[in-house]
Amino acid sequence: xxxxxxxxxxxxxxxxxxxxxxxxxxxxxxxxxxTVAVDGVDLEVPEGAVVxxxxxxxxxxxxxxxxxxxxxxxTEGEIELLGVPVPGELDRVLPxxxxxxxxxxxxxxxxxxxxxxxxxxxxxxxxxxxxxxxxSAALERVGLADAARxxxxxxxxxxxxxxxxxxxxxxxxxxxxLDEPTNGLDPAGTQEVRxxxxxxxxxxxxVLVSSHLLAEVEATCTHVVVLNEGVVxxxxxxxxxxxxxxxxxxxxxxxxxxxxDTLRDHRIPARLAPDGVRVDITTTAPATVIETLVRAxxxxxxxxxxxxxxxxxxxxxxxxxxxxxxxxxxxxxAVAQEGRAR
Amino acid sequence: MTTQGPMALPEADAVPSGVxxxxxxxxxxxxxxxxxxxxxxxxxxxxxxxxxxxLPVITGVAVDLTMDGQGASxxxxxxxxxxxxxxxxxxxxxxxxxSAFVLPLGSLMTLLMLxxxxxxxxxxxxxxxxxxxxxxxxxxxxxxxxxxxxxxVKAVGVLVVALAASALVVTSGLVTGLVLAGTDGLVSMxxxxxxxxxxxxxxxxAVAWATVYLMAVGAVALAISASTEHPMVVVVSVLGGLIVxxxxxxISALDWLHPYLLPTSVTSLVDLIRDPVSFDGLGEGAFRxxxxxxxxxxxxxxxxTTRDG
Numbered sequence: 001x002x003x004x005x006x007x008x009x010x011x012x013x014x015x016x017x018x019x020x021x022x023x024x025x026x027x028x029x030x031x032x033x034x035t036v037a038v039d040g041v042d043l044e045v046p047e048g049a050v051v052x053x054x055x056x057x058x059x060x061x062x063x064x065x066x067x068x069x070x071x072x073x074x075t076e077g078e079i080e081l082l083g084v085p086v087p088g089e090l091d092r093v094l095p096x097x098x099x100x101x102x103x104x105x106x107x108x109x110x111x112x113x114x115x116x117x118x119x120x121x122x123x124x125x126x127x128x129x130x131x132x133x134x135x136s137a138a139l140e141r142v143g144l145a146d147a148a149r150x151x152x153x154x155x156x157x158x159x160x161x162x163x164x165x166x167x168x169x170x171x172x173x174x175x176x177x178l179d180e181p182t183n184g185l186d187p188a189g190t191q192e193v194r195x196x197x198x199x200x201x202x203x204x205x206x207v208l209v210s211s212h213l214l215a216e217v218e219a220t221c222t223h224v225v226v227l228n229e230g231v232v233x234x235x236x237x238x239x240x241x242x243x244x245x246x247x248x249x250x251x252x253x254x255x256x257x258x259x260x261d262t263l264r265d266h267r268i269p270a271r272l273a274p275d276g277v278r279v280d281i282t283t284t285a286p287a288t289v290i291e292t293l294v295r296a297x298x299x300x301x302x303x304x305x306x307x308x309x310x311x312x313x314x315x316x317x318x319x320x321x322x323x324x325x326x327x328x329x330x331x332x333x334a335v336a337q338e339g340r341a342r
Numbered sequence: 343m344t345t346q347g348p349m350a351l352p353e354a355d356a357v358p359s360g361v362x363x364x365x366x367x368x369x370x371x372x373x374x375x376x377x378x379x380x381x382x383x384x385x386x387x388x389x390x391x392x393x394x395x396x397l398p399v400i401t402g403v404a405v406d407l408t409m410d411g412q413g414a415s416x417x418x419x420x421x422x423x424x425x426x427x428x429x430x431x432x433x434x435x436x437x438x439x440x441s442a443f444v445l446p447l448g449s450l451m452t453l454l455m456l457x458x459x460x461x462x463x464x465x466x467x468x469x470x471x472x473x474x475x476x477x478x479x480x481x482x483x484x485x486x487x488x489x490x491x492x493x494x495v496k497a498v499g500v501l502v503v504a505l506a507a508s509a510l511v512v513t514s515g516l517v518t519g520l521v522l523a524g525t526d527g528l529v530s531m532x533x534x535x536x537x538x539x540x541x542x543x544x545x546x547x548a549v550a551w552a553t554v555y556l557m558a559v560g561a562v563a564l565a566i567s568a569s570t571e572h573p574m575v576v577v578v579s580v581l582g583g584l585i586v587x588x589x590x591x592x593i594s595a596l597d598w599l600h601p602y603l604l605p606t607s608v609t610s611l612v613d614l615i616r617d618p619v620s621f622d623g624l625g626e627g628a629f630r631x632x633x634x635x636x637x638x639x640x641x642x643x644x645x646x647t648t649r650d651g
Contacts, residue, residue: 069484071651082362092365094486101484105477109384121376122485124366167481 020047021080022175022206023068028077030063030230037063039230041077045175045208045223050201052217052238053210054314055227061210062102064227065179068208069099082174095124098173100181104164108153112144112163115152116170123171138166143192157184165196176200178209182216194220214314226314249286251293252276252302262296263289278306370495373487377499381465387503390461394507397457398449398515406440406522441527443541444615446515450548451611453511458504458552459559459584460577465503466563467576469496470646474571483651493646497564497639504556508549516545530617544614551611551624558604558631561638568645604634 023045030038038060045051053061066072068079070090079086081093106115113135120131139148142162147155155163161184168176178197182190197220200207211217217224218238225235234241252275253259259277263270268289269280279289286305293300381387450458473479482492519527528536536544559580567576587603590596600606607627613620 066651070486071480071483073648073650084362091367091486091488092362094484095366096362097484099480099484101480103477105473105480107380107384107476107478110380114383118376118380119481119485121372122368122482122487124368124485125363126368128369128372 020083021045022047022049022082023208024080025064025068026078028064028067028079029075030060030067030072031075037230038067038074041227041230041232043068043225043232044235045206047206048201048204049223050197050207050209050221051223051225052221053208053225053227054212054214054217055210056212058229059227060230061227062179063230065099065101065177065208065210069097069101069177070094071101095171096174097177098168098170098175099177099179100161100164100168101177101179103180103183104160104167106152106160106163109151111149111151112155112159112166113139113148115163116167119167120170125171134170138169141169141196142166158186158189161185162189162192165193169196173200173205175206175208178207180210180212182211182213190216247281248306249279249281249289250276250304250306251279251289251300253293253298253300255298258296259293259298262293262298266292268292276302281305367491368485368487370491373491373495374498377495378502381468381499381503384468386464386468390464391507391510394453394457394461395510395514397453398445398511399518401449401452402440402445402515402518402522409440440519440522441529442516442519442523442525443528443536443544445519445522446512446545447548447611447614449515450508450511450552451608454552454555454608454611455588455605456581456584458507458511458556459580461507462500462504462556462560463563463577463580464573465500466496466560466567467573469499470564470567470642471570471576472567472573475573480651489647490643493564493568493639493643497561497642500560500564501553501557504560505549505553508552508556512545512549512552531612531615532617534617536617544619547619547624548611548614551628554628554635555604555607555631558634558638561635561642563638565638565641565645568642568649601630604630607631 021044023043025041025043028038028041028043029036041060041064043064053064055061063072067074068081068086070087073087081090082096084093086093106112110118116135116138117131120126120135123131123134126134136145136148139145142165144159144162144166147159152160152163161181165178165181168178178193181193181197185193197207197209201222209217209220221238223236224238224241226233226241250273251259256272256277260270260272263277263279268284270277272278281289286303290300290303470479473482483489487495525538528538528541530536562583563576563580566579567573570576584605587605591600591603591606607623607630610623610627613623
């Protein structure tokens, strides 16, 4: 990811004091009837970045996005969007924000074009004469120009999703918020969404995209925010996050449980994974780990150092999947299991 | 990550907020046009309006045939008869049912009992709950259209439906009457002849009054619509409300309650057939409708501004 330092390229505010944020929250909290959906979220979306919001279902991604956009009132906390407090000055910010939240929302009896025209009419910065052109351009951009006159009812899931994307891009935006934009898209559609995100990024538009697909985020984003159970568990530049994972040693052993017990007795953090025992070697040398195991009489077939990819980081940050999966279904790799659980 | 702090004062124009252009809103006429176009593109709206236009024709033709067959006493026709309130509906239908004056008024009164309020309830249900159920409400809120403004746009949409529906019923009745009976039978209940112009302005008043009445229903329906995402709930609630009101109106022990029930007003439309027109009942009915309107719109506003989008 070489595009990480894109802030400089942004034509935005020419102030010298540090990074500007397209979106920022402080202590954001949302409680729905006693259930805490989002708790103490301090989100930072640098201007010009493509920020991936990663987390399993129910981790608070959508709720956070809905609060950012003023669709839901936060229970507590402050939000700033494009430098302006929200929801206080929502009406001022939203024209410059494009959003696709919780899937596309259109009427089946209208064509794709008519549906878009309706929302284009509500765009404050589109003059009356520009509406048709803006709608055509947006449809063109998401590859729906040919299907523009077909009824929304007859659209495939992917086409509906594209139309949602088109409505987010009706007017020039400074921030585009996409909630799971590749839902229902085939690989070609996914590719196209990536292209659109890259295009927005090149134009200096900040993009906040939520996803539960790690590959998606790794492929498109410069920054990542990982949410779990309503709490931000990690955020920062993608490269940093990839490197920040603590190094681990994967030990293959016939006596996994015994090995974990032994290591924990020696205050070495370890946990059972489907493919062996994963040992945290931030503070312990690999040699010590093996020595400890061998001394205790645990058989060691193989030990190798692991690079902590975002997948591993994600799995580790959000859930101790390794352990759970290890117990339930030792044949499945942890990540595949994660993916399917969605 | 600089400690710029969350103290973005509203007046701190110079720094970050100066970057954003000034506030701007999409012109309301544009929103209204989009709304009206959307309403009349909906197949359901067109189907109901078609039905409403057809009913006076069916009633007129049916009554005409019955009367031709021999001054029969049983008024036929799907629109006629109905749950029949007080106010001498049967005589109207039997004697002058096909006149270009009575047919439109009679049809309007009959349809105001149920079908017209349901039409308006349907429009109100689609206006907010329907948008919500399709996820299209977010589109408006994110554009952004302020919630209060959105309610105004939606209410105007319902008003247009109410006006179109009542005007359609009256026009259809008027035309049917003119075809069947020409300008014969343009007489008041008191027996005086009425000029065509006189009839037209009385019918215009009827349409205006019906629109106000229907907007009262529409406002209450909008309040319900703002609280649910099932348009059907809105229609069913209005239907239930009308039926319950109808039942309560039959119970004489509840006399004291009747002035508070919206459908109490409908029969005052008969006053338009009298000569001279008595505006007491119509005025009272309009006032009652406006009270419902105010309450309904307030509730709808309270709900739409606080609901999650």
